[in-house]
Amino acid sequence: MSRKNKFIVLFLITFCFCAVLTGSYTYFTKAEEMKSFKSDLYKISLKYESTWVKNYNYKERYEGPNGFFQVVASTGINMTVDDIARIDAEHVAKPYGSNPRISKITIDNVEGRLIEPSSDQFSEYQNTAEVVFKSPKSIIINGEVYDYIIIYADKYHINDIAKSVKFIE
Template identity: 30%
Template sequence: MKKIISRNSISYGLGFVACTAIAGAIASVNSQPVGAISAISSPNQSVKSQTLARANWQRYNSSTYRVSFQYPRNWKQVKDQPERFRGSDGSFLVSAMSTPSLQEGCRSLANHRLLPYGSKPKIQNLKIQGQSACLILPSADQTRDQKGESTLIVRYPKPVRVGSGTYSYFMLYADKQHIVEIAKTLKLTTSAR
């Protein structure tokens, strides 16, 4: 992986992977067809209840990362961190990454030596707005410190300039209870800054 960027992403990333395991993780890769993001929703919730739950959400817009999506209304921006929002029941952080390929980026994160997603995270290949994407979901043995953190990586239609760097992939870190519902509302914006 070449580089990952976000203001405060270094401190978040260190906190995100701050577990004590030493062994490497093994990710299982499942290929999902276009529109499969709806197929990976929690089996404990019906589509109707998920849609009703999202009715009380609000929209996040980022001209920097060129994305918009919905998130729970009770989540508030973390002070001095415009890319991070947190509530009592979850959180998200937006970032960007450059990597030779989507698969390499997903595997690199999922197989990190500190096991931030547990020993057997799942990588789900998706299409979001016609773009290749992957979702990293934690295994049952993910440490409690990680609080169910999951990651969605989506290829931008065109590389995006953030600060002094140019990035090919959008990254969304969020808790596993919300990441799929957030991803269902994700829109990549193409307007130049």
């Protein structure tokens, strides 16, 4: 292999490695292959993989061979977004492994928290990660008031899904 070819290969390996470390890559397909999810219940919209289909065993869950997302609400009475993230991350079942990472994330100009699993996450949790954020307006489901939205998704798609969330009226 020539010196020039070795340099090109080394450059490509370095570029890919850096992209993985910085999270500057995407697992989504092209924009025209994306679908839009809109929930009047949770008052949000988001983008997801066009190959995913609704799982009717859940209220709001879509999944496919390469990932999933699910939207739920939390009451969060007398709690902050940090409290909810910490409680979820430190749950006795260790759904995010023994050392999950909690970081700040912005969801349509609202501060939220991203929970990413550690490498020792149990396989039955299917690489699940979580984003939690306060809804600009309370959500009422069956007469119960909820102030927080939680999106579960596989760790490969969670950032792109979170970045696509928009609040709707």
